[in-house]
Amino acid sequence: MGYIELMDISKSYNKQSDVLNGIDLQIEKGEFFVLVGPSGSGKSTLLRMIAGLEDISGGTLKINGNIVNHLPPKDRNLSMVFQNYALYPHLTVEQNILFGLNAKKIDKATQKKRLLETAEMMGLSDLLKRKPRELSGGQRQRVALARAVVSDAPLCLMDEPLSNLDAKLRANMRIEIRRLQKKLGLTMIYVTHDQVEAMTMGDRIMVLNDGIIQQVGEPIALYNKPSNLFVATFIGSPKMNLGKAKLKESNLVIEDVFTIPFNHEQILAKFQNRQLVVGIRAEHIPHGAEKDGVQTVEIVNVEQLGNETLISFEVGSKLWTAKWLGQWLVGVGDRVPVQISVENMCFFDEDTGNLIQAATSSLKREVVAI
Amino acid sequence: MNMSNPMIESTEIPEINYESVKRKQRIRTFAKGMLFLLPSLLLFGVFLFYPLFKTLYLSFFLTNARGETTVFVGLQNYLGMFASPIFHQSMKSTFLFVLYTVPTTIIIALFLAVLANEKLKGIGFFRTIFTSTMGISVAAASVFWLYLFHPSIGFINGILEMIGMESIGWLTDPKWALIAVAVTTIWMNLGFTFLVLLGGLQSIDSYLYESADIDGASYFYKLRRITIPMLSPTLFFVITVTIINAFQTFGQIDILTQGGPQNTTNLIVYSIYREAFTNYQFGTASAQAIVLFVIILIMTIIQFKLGERKVHYQ
Ligand SMILES: Nc1ncnc2c1ncn2[C@@H]1O[C@H](COP(=O)(O)OP(=O)(O)OP(=O)(O)O)[C@@H](O)[C@H]1O
Ligand SMILES: [Mg+2]
Numbered sequence: 304m305g306y307i308e309l310m311d312i313s314k315s316y317n318k319q320s321d322v323l324n325g326i327d328l329q330i331e332k333g334e335f336f337v338l339v340g341p342s343g344s345g346k347s348t349l350l351r352m353i354a355g356l357e358d359i360s361g362g363t364l365k366i367n368g369n370i371v372n373h374l375p376p377k378d379r380n381l382s383m384v385f386q387n388y389a390l391y392p393h394l395t396v397e398q399n400i401l402f403g404l405n406a407k408k409i410d411k412a413t414q415k416k417r418l419l420e421t422a423e424m425m426g427l428s429d430l431l432k433r434k435p436r437e438l439s440g441g442q443r444q445r446v447a448l449a450r451a452v453v454s455d456a457p458l459c460l461m462d463e464p465l466s467n468l469d470a471k472l473r474a475n476m477r478i479e480i481r482r483l484q485k486k487l488g489l490t491m492i493y494v495t496h497d498q499v500e501a502m503t504m505g506d507r508i509m510v511l512n513d514g515i516i517q518q519v520g521e522p523i524a525l526y527n528k529p530s531n532l533f534v535a536t537f538i539g540s541p542k543m544n545l546g547k548a549k550l551k552e553s554n555l556v557i558e559d560v561f562t563i564p565f566n567h568e569q570i571l572a573k574f575q576n577r578q579l580v581v582g583i584r585a586e587h588i589p590h591g592a593e594k595d596g597v598q599t600v601e602i603v604n605v606e607q608l609g610n611e612t613l614i615s616f617e618v619g620s621k622l623w624t625a626k627w628l629g630q631w632l633v634g635v636g637d638r639v640p641v642q643i644s645v646e647n648m649c650f651f652d653e654d655t656g657n658l659i660q661a662a663t664s665s666l667k668r669e670v671v672a673i
Numbered sequence: 674m675n676m677s678n679p680m681i682e683s684t685e686i687p688e689i690n691y692e693s694v695k696r697k698q699r700i701r702t703f704a705k706g707m708l709f710l711l712p713s714l715l716l717f718g719v720f721l722f723y724p725l726f727k728t729l730y731l732s733f734f735l736t737n738a739r740g741e742t743t744v745f746v747g748l749q750n751y752l753g754m755f756a757s758p759i760f761h762q763s764m765k766s767t768f769l770f771v772l773y774t775v776p777t778t779i780i781i782a783l784f785l786a787v788l789a790n791e792k793l794k795g796i797g798f799f800r801t802i803f804t805s806t807m808g809i810s811v812a813a814a815s816v817f818w819l820y821l822f823h824p825s826i827g828f829i830n831g832i833l834e835m836i837g838m839e840s841i842g843w844l845t846d847p848k849w850a851l852i853a854v855a856v857t858t859i860w861m862n863l864g865f866t867f868l869v870l871l872g873g874l875q876s877i878d879s880y881l882y883e884s885a886d887i888d889g890a891s892y893f894y895k896l897r898r899i900t901i902p903m904l905s906p907t908l909f910f911v912i913t914v915t916i917i918n919a920f921q922t923f924g925q926i927d928i929l930t931q932g933g934p935q936n937t938t939n940l941i942v943y944s945i946y947r948e949a950f951t952n953y954q955f956g957t958a959s960a961q962a963i964v965l966f967v968i969i970l971i972m973t974i975i976q977f978k979l980g981e982r983k984v985h986y987q
Contacts, residue, residue: 356883377889389880393902402898403888454888 305329306490307353307458312362314348314514322348323514326362330492332457335484337505338494341537345514346494350460353492355379366458381458382451386466388443390435397422397431400449421453424483441472448480452487459484462494477504498538502526510534527665528649532656535582535649541613543582544623547653550574555645557581558619561598565645573660578653585613587647587664588625591640602637614639725966732959740955750960760961762936763944766851770940771919773855774862778915779908781859782866787900789867790874800871807864811924818857819844819929844930847937854938857925862918866911873907874900905984913976920969941965 312326323345330336338346351357353364355376364372371379382403390399400421404414422428425445435443444464451459464480465473481504484491495501501508502522510517510525510533517537518530529535535543546558555565591597600616612631615624625641633639650660732750734742754760789800806814821828822843830840843853877900885895901908923942926932932939932947939947941961949958 354887356886376883376887381887383884383887385880385884387878387880389878389884391881391899393905394898402885403890406885406888406890406894406898450884450888 306332306334306367307492308363308365309353310363310365312349312352312359312364314345314352314357314360321360321514323352326516328509328516328519330490332490333488335481335491335493335504335506337501337508338492338511339496339498339501339508339537340511340517342496344511346496346511347462349511350383350462350492350494353379354381354383354460379458380456381460382454382456383460384447384451384462384464386463388435388447388464388467390443390446392435394434395431396427396433396435396438396446399435399446400427400431400453403450403454417453417455421449424452425449440468441476444468444476448483452483457488458490458492460492460494463496464493465495465500466497473500480504499540502538508538510537512537528658528661529582530658532580532582532651535651535658539584541585541624541626543584543649544588544618544621545580545582545651546618546621546623548579548581548650550579555581557643558621560619561643563643563645574650577659579659580651580653580656582649582651583643583647583662585624585626587662588623588641588643590627590631591642597640597642599638599640602633602635602639605631605633605635614641616641728959728962728966730959731955732963734956736953736955738953740953746956750956751964754957754960754964759936759939760944763939763941766937766939767920767941769851770855770858770922771916773852774858774919775912775915777855778859778862778866779911782863782870782911783908785863785867786870786874787896789871803867804864806861807868809861809864811861812928814861815857815925815928818853818860818925822853822929845934847935850930850934850938854922854925854929857929858919858922861925862915866915869911870904870907873904877903909976909980909984913973916972916976917969920965920972 307328307330309326309328312323312328313321314323315321326349338349340346348357352359353366355371355374355378359372363370366379366381391402394402397418400418401414404417418431419428422431425448427442427445427449430438430442430446435446438446444467447464451461461480465476468476477500480491480493483489493504502525505522507520508522508525509519512533518525518534520528525534525538529538529543532545536545546561548555548557550556550565551562553565555561555563557563591599600618602614602616603622604613604615606613606615607630609630611629612627612633613624614627614631614633615622617623646664647662649658649662651657652659731740731742733745733747734750735744735746737743785803789796789803809817820826824830824840824842824845827843829843833840841849843849881899881903882895885899890898921942922940923946926938926940926943927946930938932943942965945958945961945965948954948961
């Protein structure tokens with residue numbers, strides 16, 4: 304039994320079509336759980352239902368073993384950080400942090416003690432007398448975090464808390480939030496639409512699209528074994544290269560361009576007479592040596608990242624990207640050999656979009672890791 | 674200013690007189706600014722500043738019935754005015770009137786606005802009702818209340834009689850006349866005040882309340898710590914406008930009581946009007962107008978000074 308249990312939760316606004324549908328989920332105590340999905344997928348709605356700010360249209364929500372569907376936010380013992388921080392503009396940082404404790408009529412000495420501890424931890428000690436408008440974005444963010452921390456609630460909800468910050472600060476805050484969560488042993492539900500944030504922060508990730516759970520799992524599992532095409536393209540940057548494929552005799556033909564020998568007898572049967580989509584990660588398309596499956600392609604774009612080089616080329620109607628380690632002095636229009644091997648490919652059913660077979664190489668790596 | 678030839682530029686730099694260039698630019702921007710201000714300056718000049726100075730000028734003279742100056746009397750108009758018991762009564766009534774109307778209007782309007790800001794079914798209907806007095810002219814409203822206050826057929830006395838109380842001469846009893854006019858005024862001002870306050874309430878970010886909900890704040894705690902402070906700029910505006918309006922009340926007095934009984938509702942603007950257009954004393958009327966102007970000016974300055982400390986602008 305998890306700390307938070309969602310059982311067949313659904314949500315519709317104004318009795319219209321469902322924004323969320325059949326959400327079944329368990330979140331463990333002390334877990335950093337990330338909700339990720341494109342805009343409008345229902346992430347905020349789900350989070351607000353857990354917080355009690357939004358009615359639950361159907362299903363059961365349990366926190367710590369108790370059904371809380373009917374409880375107002377204050378009785379759910381949680382804290383929340385909003386996307387725009389929701390700081391009170393007319394109160395100082397100190398008053399902002401203490402707002403909740405004051406509302407709960409906690410005695411002054413305890414307030415003082417917790418304030419000092421929290422301010423110390425969040426590096427806000429020198430800013431306590433300032434108003435929010437006199438703070439930088441990152442400092443405001445920290446005040447918002449401090450408000451959540453000072454409440455001592457075991458569950459913390461965050462709705463895209465980093466989306467207003469610039470890239471560098473965001474990277475810092477990611478680490479800070481993660482450290483804070485571990486240190487305080489918080490259970491965290493964290494909403495983001497940024498898959499990098501999801502991958503780097505989450506113990507587990509849930510991918511949501513159109514109000515339906517696509518996949519729940521650890522970051523690496525989602526990366527290696529995306530359960531459908533949506534997850535495959537959503538997780539990972541650059542996104543997974545996809546192409547339609549068909550088995551012809553013992554060859555795999557991708558987008559009518561690549562023909563790759565296919566000699567995995569044991570899985571051959573699964574693929575017969577099916578429309579397939581193959582997916583292959585950019586880092587699994589190395590520069591071709593003289594082995595099987597080497598294809599020659601024409602480069603249409605090169606991105607030099609310093610430590611690696613991204614090379615784009617056309618495969619039929621699709622644009623694929625390969626990621627090569629190091630700096631490669633190649634230019635647009637050059638023809639280069641690339642290696643595309645079957646063991647790095649994920650296979651999806653074209654009609655349903657569901658995974659049929661994950662890349663066999665990733666299965667091997669997992670064995671190595673253990 | 675191009676960088677293509679740094680050599681030449683570096684030799685030229687000492688010859689540019691930055692000060693004079695800057696001054697020219699300043700004059701240019703000033704002229705441009707004035708050009709934009711010109712229409713409003715003209716309007717203000719014709720309809721505000723000129724009458725103001727004319728009034729000041731008139732207040733030092735005696736006039737004939739056509740308002741033309743006859744004898745320069747210096748401060749005599751002012752001295753006479755301050756000695757007159759009628760003027761004292763008028764000042765007293767005016768301040769009492771402000772005291773009756775302003776706080777009551779704002780408290781009732783705030784209460785209604787907070788109610789109407791709740792997300793309830795059919796709240797739009799109530800918002801419309803509460804705002805509706807805004808669309809009623811002073812004259813129509815006054816006539817309407819004139820009937821309500823009517824000593825024998827009036828609705829209010831009807832109710833009093835029904836619950837076994839004696840009827841009251843609302844507009845003829847010196848004890849009640851000012852209160853009756855104040856009630857009318859409060860009713861008339863409610864629509865506007867309500868609408869402005871509701872607008873202020875709706876512009877408060879709902880996240881603030883949600884965050885407070887999660888913190889477990891009670892309704893009144895939220896009202897005191899979030900709503901009122903966040904509403905303070907709007908409240909400040911409404912208070913200023915209502916006070917100025919109260920000082921300038923005229924229409925409802927003219928229709929309901931004509932300043933009577935025994936001058937108890939002879940508010941300052943009505944007194945000015947009577948002095949000028951019934952008694953043809955344009956000099957003393959002007960002197961009173963100047964006093965009113967000074968009072969409102971001082972009140973407004975005090976308010977802004979206090980407001981600066983208490984109001985939280987975003
Ligand atoms: N108050 C509301 N009334 C009606 N529909 C709503 C309401 N709030 C959200 N929705 C709808 O619910 C769906 C999910 O919205 P939600 O805010 O949960 O998306 P999200 O995943 O948080 O997106 P984003 O990443 O843009 O914040 C959207 O289609 C939205 O239009
Ligand atoms: Mg959202």
